[in-house]
Amino acid sequence: MQMDALINLAVSLLTTVSILVIISIGLAVVFGMMGVINLAHGEFLMLGAFFTLSGYRAGLNIWLAMIVAALGVGLVGLLVERLLIQFLYGRLAATMLATWGLSLILVQVVVLIYGPSTQGLRTPLGTMRVGDYSMSQYNLLLIAVAVALLGLVFVVFTRTKYGTKARAATQLPHMAAAVGVNAKMTNMLTFAFGATLAGAAGALLAPVAGVLPGMGQAYVGRAFMTVVVGGPGVLTGTASSAALLGTVDSVVSNAFTSFLGTAALLLVAIVLLRFLPTGISGRSGRQL
Amino acid sequence: MTINKGPSTPRSPRQVQMGLAASMLLLTAACGGGGGAQAGDDGDGPIKVGSILDETGPLNIYGTAMADATKLAIKDINESGGVLGRELELVSYDAQSDNAKYTQYANQAAQRDQVAVLMGGVTSASREAVRPVAERTETLYFYNEQYEGGVCDKNTFNTGVVPSQQLAALIPYAVENFGPKLYVVAADYNYGQISAEWVKRYAEEAGGEVVDTEFIPLESSEFGSVINGLQTSKPDAVISLLVGGNHIAFYRQFASAGLGESMEIASPTFGLGNEQGVLSNEAEGITVAFPYFQELESDANAEFLEMWHAEYGDDYPYVTDSAVAVWNGWHLWAEAANAADSLEREVVIDELESGVTYDGPGGTVTMDGPSHHLVQNIAIGEGNGENGFEVLSTEESVPPSFEQEVCDLVSEPDTNQQFTP
Numbered sequence: 011m012q013m014d015a016l017i018n019l020a021v022s023l024l025t026t027v028s029i030l031v032i033i034s035i036g037l038a039v040v041f042g043m044m045g046v047i048n049l050a051h052g053e054f055l056m057l058g059a060f061f062t063l064s065g066y067r068a069g070l071n072i073w074l075a076m077i078v079a080a081l082g083v084g085l086v087g088l089l090v091e092r093l094l095i096q097f098l099y100g101r102l103a104a105t106m107l108a109t110w111g112l113s114l115i116l117v118q119v120v121v122l123i124y125g126p127s128t129q130g131l132r133t134p135l136g137t138m139r140v141g142d143y144s145m146s147q148y149n150l151l152l153i154a155v156a157v158a159l160l161g162l163v164f165v166v167f168t169r170t171k172y173g174t175k176a177r178a179a180t181q182l183p184h185m186a187a188a189v190g191v192n193a194k195m196t197n198m199l200t201f202a203f204g205a206t207l208a209g210a211a212g213a214l215l216a217p218v219a220g221v222l223p224g225m226g227q228a229y230v231g232r233a234f235m236t237v238v239v240g241g242p243g244v245l246t247g248t249a250s251s252a253a254l255l256g257t258v259d260s261v262v263s264n265a266f267t268s269f270l271g272t273a274a275l276l277l278v279a280i281v282l283l284r285f286l287p288t289g290i291s292g293r294s295g296r297q298l
Numbered sequence: 299m300t301i302n303k304g305p306s307t308p309r310s311p312r313q314v315q316m317g318l319a320a321s322m323l324l325l326t327a328a329c330g331g332g333g334g335a336q337a338g339d340d341g342d343g344p345i346k347v348g349s350i351l352d353e354t355g356p357l358n359i360y361g362t363a364m365a366d367a368t369k370l371a372i373k374d375i376n377e378s379g380g381v382l383g384r385e386l387e388l389v390s391y392d393a394q395s396d397n398a399k400y401t402q403y404a405n406q407a408a409q410r411d412q413v414a415v416l417m418g419g420v421t422s423a424s425r426e427a428v429r430p431v432a433e434r435t436e437t438l439y440f441y442n443e444q445y446e447g448g449v450c451d452k453n454t455f456n457t458g459v460v461p462s463q464q465l466a467a468l469i470p471y472a473v474e475n476f477g478p479k480l481y482v483v484a485a486d487y488n489y490g491q492i493s494a495e496w497v498k499r500y501a502e503e504a505g506g507e508v509v510d511t512e513f514i515p516l517e518s519s520e521f522g523s524v525i526n527g528l529q530t531s532k533p534d535a536v537i538s539l540l541v542g543g544n545h546i547a548f549y550r551q552f553a554s555a556g557l558g559e560s561m562e563i564a565s566p567t568f569g570l571g572n573e574q575g576v577l578s579n580e581a582e583g584i585t586v587a588f589p590y591f592q593e594l595e596s597d598a599n600a601e602f603l604e605m606w607h608a609e610y611g612d613d614y615p616y617v618t619d620s621a622v623a624v625w626n627g628w629h630l631w632a633e634a635a636n637a638a639d640s641l642e643r644e645v646v647i648d649e650l651e652s653g654v655t656y657d658g659p660g661g662t663v664t665m666d667g668p669s670h671h672l673v674q675n676i677a678i679g680e681g682n683g684e685n686g687f688e689v690l691s692t693e694e695s696v697p698p699s700f701e702q703e704v705c706d707l708v709s710e711p712d713t714n715q716q717f718t719p
Contacts, residue, residue: 018529022522028522053670123307126358127615128543130550130576137556143529146554218544218554220576224356225394227314228517265521269486272525 014141019264025149026263028156028254032107032214033229034236034247035058035159036207040246043167043180043200048108050113052226052235054205055249057116058083058212059221060124062145063131072134076213080206087205091198099197113226120223148218159207164245166203167298176200177298232275237277241289245298250290255279310399329412343347344387345380345641347372348407348437350428352416356516356543359571360420360443360595360620362624365390368417371628377403381635386467389413391422391697401426408435414641417442417624421541422489429454430496435514438643441621442627446492447671447698448717449704453643456648457627457672459589461496461702463565467676467693468587469537472564473506475585480506481561483524483548484539486513493539494565495719497582504639508661509533514540519547525555538565546573547585568681572615575685586618589674591689602659615684619660626658626672630665651708661694668706671698 037051048054061082065075096221098105136145166171176196178186187193219225222225236255240247258278263271286292329406334593342388349368352361372388380386389411400419406412406429416432417440419425425441432453439454447460470481480501484490490513498508509531512524528536540548549568552558564585568574574581592603602625606617633656635641651667661675674698679687704717 015530018526022526025522026520059708073654121354126354126569126591128356128359128361128546128576129548132578133550133554133579135554137554144556146558148554197440218547218551220356220543222356222359222543223354225519225544226518260522264526268518268520268523269513272515272518 012141014143017116017140018143021145021149021153022264023257026260027252028153029215030232030236030256031156031248032152032159032211032254034252035163036204036209036211036235036242037222037233037242037249038240038244039163039207040201041240042175042247043204044099044197045102046099046201047102047109048204049106049157049230050116051117052228052230053113054083054208054226055215055220055229055233056088056213056226057146058226059192059207059216059219060120060212061209062216063124063214063221066131072131072217076210076216079213083209083212084206085200087208088202089196090205091201093295095201096194096197101196102235109137117223117226123167126223128220130221131217132161133217146218148253152214152218154168159210160245162250163207164298167244172196175275183293189240214254235275235279239289241286241291243291244296245288247289247291254282304334309464331689342384345382346387346389346413347665348411348413348416348418349388349390350393350400350403350407350416350424352395352420352424353392356380356570357395357420357541359543359546359573360618361392361395361548363572363615363618364420364624364675365392366441366606366610366614367617367624367630370606371625373715374610375628375632376606380634381447382639382641386632387656391418391439393418393420396426397421397423400424401431402536404428404431405435408432408437413437414635415437415440415646417627419443420620421487422446422492423487426488436643438631438646440627440631443564444491444623446496446718447700448492448704450669450701450707452647452670453705455627455665457623457630459566459623459674459676460698460701461500461566461587462698463674463676463696464587465493465496465500467696467700468564468566469500469506469679470504471587472537472562472585473501473504473679475645476562478506479531479533480508480535480537481509481533482508482537482539483521484511484513485541485545485567486515487541489541490539490588492718497539497542497666499719508537514545514548516542519544519546520678521548521551524548525551527556528557528561529554529555530719533561535562535564538563538568540565541567545569545705546571546576549573549577549580549584552685553577558583565613569616569687570618570677572618572621574681574687575615578685581681581684585678586680586681586687587676587678588660589663589672589676590619590622590658591679591687592617593679593687593689594660594677594692596659598657598661599659622659626656626660626663629656630654631657634665664695666698666702669698669703669709670705671699673697684710701715 061079062075175191179196236251240251259271259275262274349367393399417437437656443458484494539714634654638645665672675694677692679689682688
């Protein structure tokens with residue numbers, strides 16, 4: 011294989027892995043740190059895309075629009091936690107039903123505000139040529155951002171006071187409460203942080219996907235797959251599972267068809283969960 | 299089977315139970331409010347007519363304009379005297395891009411509302427959900443959307459353009475103008491699968507070849523491997539048989555990878571969902587073929603657009619070919635019912651089969667009796683980068699030749715199948 015073809019394939023593979031990281035990191039934070047299964051994750055992502063669209067149309071620079079959109083979704087997450095999730099901690103089925111209902115409401119609210127049709131943003135940045143191949147520079151940006159988001163999660167949970175408290179509250183809730191960690195506060199912040207990451211995912215995908223009220227559905231399945239295969243470790247789990255599933259998907263898609271790529275991804279996930287039911291990071295016992 | 303769901307989410311037995319409970323709840327809610335059957339075809343009151351389209355969900359990029367066309371067509375027919383001197387009363391359902399809802403609503407429209415005619419369906423999958431219900435309940439059915447052709451059913455009339463009109467014009471044009479090597483990217487369901495076969499056939503007839511075919515699920519919006527495949531096989535043109543809001547991502551990823559410099563795109567579906575409006579200048583140069591373009595210059599079209607914009611505002615997005623197929627469907631049925639002076643299904647079918655014609659916005663359309671498809675004009679157009687198309691050429695009164703060849707419902711009324719190449 012030629013050098014240029016190899017580089018092209020490598021970028022394509024890394025892009026697939028990065029997109030998996032981007033769409034699942036927010037879900038992983040909420041699931042890994044709080045044990046909450048947020049079925050509205052896809053809709054948070056969709057909100058991020060629509061907020062970006064609004065910001066951009068209101069005249070914001072596209073990058074600024076993305077950041078504002080992510081923070082906006084974080085705010086929505088904060089409200090959702092206060093108004094809904096906080097009453098349901100520890101009740102897995104109730105949280106799932108509530109967030110599922112929330113996802114339906116969010117889709118319809120967006121339909122009412124933005125209308126039902128597909129919208130879009132032009133992909134920023136240009137094209138890069140490598141030998142015979144050309145690739146979108148935006149894909150390279152996605153790869154860099156995926157790494158940056160993992161770094162951000164690492165820094166937030168290991169280098170900030172909130173992060174230490176959040177991890178303490180996850181690992182030994184009673185002891186954390188005994189030494190004065192306000193679980194209510196940390197939970198609220200963790201959920202909002204997860205929502206911000208979901209919003210960032212939507213913002214980042216807005217220029218490469220169709221922005222439509224139902225777009226969350228296109229990503230949420232794979233995000234859940236990545237998080238479940240990854241297990242409770244927010245960073246180790248998400249990174250390793252995205253790398254594994256993304257590689258399988260990308261290699262099989264390129265060698266055969268994208269249909270078989272998706273099938274292979276699901277197959278690997280099923281086989282893996284058969285032998286590692288708690289996910290890749292399940293045995294390590296570490297929380298990040 | 300819903301089509302807008304992603305790959306399955308993990309389920310615990312508990313979650314499955316919850317899901318079951320939830321869906322039962324939803325089902326009962328949907329079934330409530332039934333009863334009160336009323337015959338639609340007697341008395342002097344309004345005539346109930348039914349429509350089922352996807353007004354929400356990823357397929358609404360087609361369904362929205364089709365639903366607007368439905369309302370306007372009913373209004374237009376009512377304003378010009380109605381049918382049999384009576385007003386039409388539209389009962390419309392939003393199937394939410396969910397095939398299961400088509401079956402449910404088709405049953406409701408036929409049995410509860412007792413509609414005189416049922417129109418609707420966006421994807422071919424949705425048509426195949428409605429067709430058996432319409433058949434069983436003896437409700438006349440119109441499918442008004444571009445599709446893969448070959449449906450031969452006494453109870454079903456099709457006003458959409460078919461491959462023997464559309465691809466028969468588009469593929470030779472692509473081979474001649476862009477080159478012989480074609481790469482097909484198709485939506486992974488009956489429309490894409492069957493149309494891909496058609497592309498192959500017309501490419502070979504025109505002296506070209508299909509170098510590769512890739513099928514993409516409707517819920518996927520990632521085309522990384524397709525973009526790579528295109529760079530490896532270097533075709534002269536991509537034939538896009540992509541469908542729905544998620545697939546718009548392909549054109550965007552194609553443009554951002556800079557592939558537009560080395561290959562062209564030709565598509566029988568591009569534009570039906572106003573994709574050129576979403577993509578704007580990234581749509582420049584994409585070649586399409588349809589019976590109707592908003593840019594067509596004729597008095598009938600000017601009048602139609604004036605009415606449309608008076609109803610829906612001047613800033614309405616592009617009026618699509620699908621919308622006009624719906625418009626034509628309603629007017630053809632109204633003409634046939636008026637000419638037959640009856641709403642009786644068999645009588646209206648006989649009248650439609652006698653070759654009803656209608657001067658639509660895209661030119662005169664004539665129902666071809668034996669095949670239940672339209673003889674209509676086909677124009678080739680090119681995305682102009684300004685949310686519209688430039689019409690390059692028009693061929694008049696193109697027959698649905700494949701359907702005519704395989705389907706004769708006048709001499710064999712019991713045929714009920716879909717012919718494929």
